[in-house]
Amino acid sequence: MNTTAANWDQILFVVLPYAVMFVFLLGTIMRYRKAPFTYSSLSSQFLENQQHFWGLVPFHYGIITVLSGHVIAFLIPRQVLLWNSRPLRLYVLEISALIFGLLTLVGLGGCITRRLTVSKIREVTSLLDWHVFALLLVQVASGVYVAVFHPWGSSWFASVLSPYLWSLVKFQPDLGYVAALPFAVKLHIASAYAIIGLAPFTRLVHVLVVPNPYLWRKPQVVRWYRPSRSTPGNS
Amino acid sequence: MNPHSCRYWSEAARSLAVVLVRLRFVLAAAAIFLFLPAGAPAQDAAAFFKQNCSSCHTIGGGRLAGPDLKNVHTRRDRAWLKQYIPNPRAMMDRGDPYALKLLQSAQGVIMPPPQGLTDARLDEILNFIEAESKSGRVWGGGGISDRPYTAADLVTGRGLFTGTTPLSKGGPACISCHTVGTLGGLGGGRLAPFPQYDLTRVYERLGGRKAVGAWLSAPATPTMQALFKNRPIQTDEAFAILATIEDAAANSGEADAVPLLDFFLMGLGGAVLGLVTFGTAWRTRFRSVRGSMVRGELQRGEE
Numbered sequence: 001m002n003t004t005a006a007n008w009d010q011i012l013f014v015v016l017p018y019a020v021m022f023v024f025l026l027g028t029i030m031r032y033r034k035a036p037f038t039y040s041s042l043s044s045q046f047l048e049n050q051q052h053f054w055g056l057v058p059f060h061y062g063i064i065t066v067l068s069g070h071v072i073a074f075l076i077p078r079q080v081l082l083w084n085s086r087p088l089r090l091y092v093l094e095i096s097a098l099i100f101g102l103l104t105l106v107g108l109g110g111c112i113t114r115r116l117t118v119s120k121i122r123e124v125t126s127l128l129d130w131h132v133f134a135l136l137l138v139q140v141a142s143g144v145y146v147a148v149f150h151p152w153g154s155s156w157f158a159s160v161l162s163p164y165l166w167s168l169v170k171f172q173p174d175l176g177y178v179a180a181l182p183f184a185v186k187l188h189i190a191s192a193y194a195i196i197g198l199a200p201f202t203r204l205v206h207v208l209v210v211p212n213p214y215l216w217r218k219p220q221v222v223r224w225y226r227p228s229r230s231t232p233g234n235s
Numbered sequence: 236m237n238p239h240s241c242r243y244w245s246e247a248a249r250s251l252a253v254v255l256v257r258l259r260f261v262l263a264a265a266a267i268f269l270f271l272p273a274g275a276p277a278q279d280a281a282a283f284f285k286q287n288c289s290s291c292h293t294i295g296g297g298r299l300a301g302p303d304l305k306n307v308h309t310r311r312d313r314a315w316l317k318q319y320i321p322n323p324r325a326m327m328d329r330g331d332p333y334a335l336k337l338l339q340s341a342q343g344v345i346m347p348p349p350q351g352l353t354d355a356r357l358d359e360i361l362n363f364i365e366a367e368s369k370s371g372r373v374w375g376g377g378g379i380s381d382r383p384y385t386a387a388d389l390v391t392g393r394g395l396f397t398g399t400t401p402l403s404k405g406g407p408a409c410i411s412c413h414t415v416g417t418l419g420g421l422g423g424g425r426l427a428p429f430p431q432y433d434l435t436r437v438y439e440r441l442g443g444r445k446a447v448g449a450w451l452s453a454p455a456t457p458t459m460q461a462l463f464k465n466r467p468i469q470t471d472e473a474f475a476i477l478a479t480i481e482d483a484a485a486n487s488g489e490a491d492a493v494p495l496l497d498f499f500l501m502g503l504g505g506a507v508l509g510l511v512t513f514g515t516a517w518r519t520r521f522r523s524v525r526g527s528m529v530r531g532e533l534q535r536g537e538e
Contacts, residue, residue, distance in 0.1 A: 022262075049522055057513050081407060085398040090410070091421050091498075098502030103509050148499050152424045155398075155411035159462060160426075176350065176461035182428060 006179070012190045013164075014173040020197030027200025028208060041206035044121050051114040059107025065100040066143070070157070074165055077158035084155045093154050094147070101144045108133075108140050132202045135195050142188040150182055161189075280363035283356065284374065286464060287349040290455040291446070294367045294374035299446040301346060302337070305368045308361065317357055321348050344440060347455055378470045379448030384478035392475035392482075396423075404466040409434070412458075415480060416487030422494040427456075433490045435483045447480070448473050 032039060045052050073080045084090040112133050115125050147153055164177035178186065199205060284294075291301035307316065311333065319326050319334060323346045326334035338345065352360075367374055384392075394400030396415070398408030414423030416435045425432040430440075441447050451473040454463055468476070521527065 053513075053517065053520065054510075057517070058510060061509070061513070081398070081411075084411075085401065085408070087397050087399075087410065087418075087420055090398075094421075095498065095501050095505060098498070099505030099509060102502055102506035106506060106510070148495060148502075150424075150426050151421075151495070151498065152411060155407065156424060156426045159407035159411050160458060163461070174461065176457050180457040182426070185426075 009175055009179055009186075012186070012193070013175060013178050014168075016190065016193045016197075017168050020193045023197050024200055028205060031200055031205065039205050039209045040203065042124075042203045044124055047120045047124070048114065048118050051110060051118065055107050055110030055114050057107065058103040059111060062100045062102075062104030062107055063140075066097065066104055069097055069100075069154070073154060073157045074162050077162040080154055080158040084152070084158075090152055090155065094152050097154065098144070098147050101140070101147050105140050105144050108136055112137065128202055132195075132198065132204060135191055135198065139188065139191045139195060142184050142191065146182075146184050146188055150185060280356075280359040283349075284360060284363060286453055286460070287352075287455065288360070289375040290450040290453045291346070291441075292375065293449075294364060295371070296373045296375050297445075298442065299375070299449045300344065300441040301341060304364050308365045308368070313361060316361060317354070320346075320357060321352055323348065342440065342442075347457075349455075350457055350460065375449060378452060379445060379474055379477065381444070384474070384481060388475050388478040389482055392477070392479035395472055395476050396479045402466070402472055403469055406463050406466040406468060409476065414490045415483035416490050417479075417483040418490070420494070421498050422490050425495075427458075430489070434480050435487065435489045437480060438484060444477055444481070448477060451476065 045056075084093065115121050115129070115133070150156075160177050160181070164174060167174035167177070178189070195204070199207075288304075291299050292304045293299060295303065295305040297303055311319075315333070319331075323334060323337075327338055327345065391400065395402060396409045397418070398410055402408070410418070410423040412424040412426035413432050413434050414425060415433065423432075430436075437447055438444065441450060448470075451468050452470070453467075454460055
């Protein structure tokens with residue numbers, strides 16, 4: 001490998017992850033302390049709800065599943081490799097991951113199209129939002145490309161990238177795992193770092209304030225002030 | 236740009252800059268701690284040769300993927316070797332005739348420069364090769380049997396290749412990153428660059444069983460080195476894997492793109508099914524504020 005490529009690897013896969021994690025931690029804490037009410041996805045559902053459904057629903061179901069898969073392969077790589085030790089199970093896992101990856105891509109495409117084509121939504125889209133969309137598009141498209149053209153990601157992520165990420169966690173970065181990976185894989189990793197670094201300054205912070213209590217809180221009774229169909233005239 | 240988010244952005248950036256300035260000494264110390272070269276682990280020249288060179292070279296054991304290095308100091312002078320080894324491609328790009336001759340004899344495969352090679356380490360390696368050449372000892376090239384493989388070897392090899400039988404030292408199965416033409420199903424992985432991911436014709440690229448066996452014992456690429464340096468493939472396991480590769484070379488062509496297309500189409504079909512499911516599950520969803528109000532009014536009017 002030539003020196004320039006080695007230097008870039010050092011910057012992108014050793015310096016950048018520490019830098020973005022630092023910015024992410026500091027930025028999210030500072031924003032929560034200084035402007036807690038900006039912790040929001042700034043939903044535009046109220047302005048347009050037709051295209052919104054076909055963008056947001058597939059995107060969120062897709063990204064949550066795919067991200068969970070990445071986290072599982074990072075945390076328990078041996079168990080993932082054990083599951084993949086039967087080719088049929090490997091294929092089932094990979095096809096499922098591709099399905100959710102494609103749903104994410106379709107959903108993201110829907111979100112971007114909606115922002116571009118609906119004037120009300122375009123009006124409330126900041127320059128920073130467009131940067132976030134561009135980065136997400138690079139991230140998701142490169143992820144789908146990697147899944148299709150560099151299979152089998154669940155196995156080699158557990159074998160190659162999980163030890164690399166753990167080497168970062170242990171402050172003993174080992175570039176050997178990533179130095180010779182294909183360009184698309186490196187792009188996918190680097191753009192993930194870029195998204196993490198940018199997240200504290202964007203609407204992406206909403207991932208930290210997902211209303212989890214919705215899952216276990218008691219049901220709320222909602223009363224509508226409108227005529228009932230069964231008793232006309234009764235409000 | 237939304238004025239609110241613009242104001243927030245500038246405030247956040249300013250606050251972050253203030254914090255970074257306040258923490259400058261802590262950050263500088265952390266950076267020095269993190270990014271100072273840790274120093275190459277103590278490793279003698281013999282161990283370095285075994286780990287980084289013996290996948291392709293022997294000293295007196297004959298040619299593998301690369302030439303036998305016995306008496307290499309008599310074929311080229313040290314200055315030339317010290318220019319070539321860290322960056323073979325640069326020598327070839329300059330049109331050096333001997334470098335081009337080496338490229339031709341390696342069937343177009345350019346030697347990957349060894350990792351962690353300093354000028355001092357390079358001198359140590361060259362001294363080591365010179366001393367071993369003079370001693371007459373043979374380094375590398377042995378271990379893999381010449382006997383024909385059996386049906387049992389093939390079964391073992393296929394298990395090791397696909398992962399149904401784990402490698403004894405815990406290394407990952409070949410299928411994670413490589414494929415061969417006889418795998419069936421959706422085939423094997425394709426992480427390695429084209430055409431290295433397909434091992435069906437690897438004997439032609441690297442020069443036969445002995446060369447590929449040596450490679451499996453001490454892989455030279457950075458990714459495989461990282462994976463197998465502490466979990467080496469054992470000689471009997473390497474032989475069984477080679478049986479799978481030889482069987483594929485004898486009984487099939489190289490892996491084609493059909494499994495990839497099948498894989499993509501299955502994924503696409505699943506994604507379409509997912510979209511249909513979303514549409515069906517939320518068919519009674521709230522669609523718009525004004526639309527539902529107008530429909531409600533019309534309904535009331537009809538009643």
